[in-house]
Amino acid sequence: MGLPEVDFNSYATHRGDHLTAQRATFANPKLFNEMVIEDGKVKQGSLTRLEPEGQVMRMWEAIETYMDRKQPLIIIAGADYGQGSSRDWAAKGVRLAGVEAIAAEGFERIHRTNLVGMGVLPLEFMPGTNRKTLHIDGSETYDVLGERTPRATLTLVITRKNGERVDVPVTCRLDTAEEVSIYEAGGVLQRFAQDFLESATV
Secondary structure, three states, X not given: OOOOHHXXXXXXXXXXXXXXXXXXXXXXXXOEEEEEEEOOEEEEOOEEEEOOOOEEEEHHHHHHHHHHHOOOEEEEOOOOEOOOOOOHHHHHHHHHOOEEEEEEOOEOHHHHHHHHHOOOEEEEEOOOOOOOOOOOOOOOEEEEXXXXXXXXXXXXXXXXXXXXXXXXXXXXXXXXXXXXXXXXHOOHHHHHHHHHHHHHOO
8 A cells, every 4th residue: 555664553543444443353463263273272363264164264354255155153252252342343343244143151341232232142151151161163053042131041052063953051141121122123323223213203
């Protein structure tokens, strides 16, 4: 682009551009994605493994591929997911990347609220259950069954590559009826639009 290196800046200053934010969401070079193993260890960097091909590539390249396929995504995470990511773009970038649900051991409070506001479903594993006890390796496919009501127990259906199905109870972290309403609308902006249109027709 011809921009001198001295004029480079951070992603944060350009987060008003949704394309920049999409690329920035998982661009942290210190990221550890357990789908990418090298010499028996998780390789650090903005990397992932494209499924079902099994090809390791940069995170954004994989996201573009999934978006072209219209393939919805889920994130399987550990404890305190979203810690240090309370900016709204941390949740917005996730949704723009095609992520529809996140199953984690726990959520940072503000980030969970922002996820709901962006139409991403937060699911919490029951105590003692996590990605390691379930032997998740990233090659699985997922579905979520059950009625989404505040803090309901839903079923995360995991289908392994060999066809084995595992039904895992998870807590729906839509904590209030208002959050359920926002999520079902597709996010807070969609909910606002619905309310506006309804009031305009009265």
